[in-house]
Amino acid sequence: MLTRDCSCHGCAVISENLQSPPTRDRIAQQLHLHGLKPTHQRVRVAEILMSAPTHMTAEQILAAIRKGGERVSKATVYNTLKVLAQCGLVRQIHLDPERSVYDSTTVPHHHFHDLETGELHDINPADIAFSRFPTLPEGMEAEAIEVVIRLRKKRSATSG
Secondary structure: OEEEEOOOOOOEEEEOOOOOOOOHHHHHHHHHHOOOOOOHHHHHHHHHHHOOOOEEOHHHHHHHHHHOOOOOOHHHHHHHHHHHHHOOOOEEEEEEOOEEEEEOOOOOOEEEEEOOOOOEEEEOHHHOOOOOOOOOOOOOOOOOOOOEEEEOOOOOOOOO
16 A cells, blocks of 8 residues: 555545455545545545546546436536546546546556557556656756557558
8 A cells, every 4th residue: 555645635645455446435535534525426436436447538437427327417527536636536647638537546657548549558667767857947846757658550561
């Protein structure tokens, strides 16, 4: 189990063992620790994301909730994802100016992005090495490094 400070209140965020998904009570407790009221809808959004390592868009989460027969507004899902990301309970990955994906794995890691399917696949940070790092602007420090490698199918040598 890893702990780190969250960005919203400075309290500890616990990254639990990925083998055991957090219970609804544990999710509600995490929300409460971050100063968020653990409403049914917030807990449900978090539960969908945190039940297993996953990468989901807000629309996919909304569809999953509605598939279960529950009612929730699109705005509620987006607002909940925004505060969960601000508190470090999930990671928001900006794939392009119009699309974000929310990642339930909060420990530092990188991604392959399949441009055809839109899917993300995790890359272990140990599998990437940097031989150089640029000089940072005066007074700044690096908070994180996130690598997204965009993939496409190889073009055949015979196609023109």
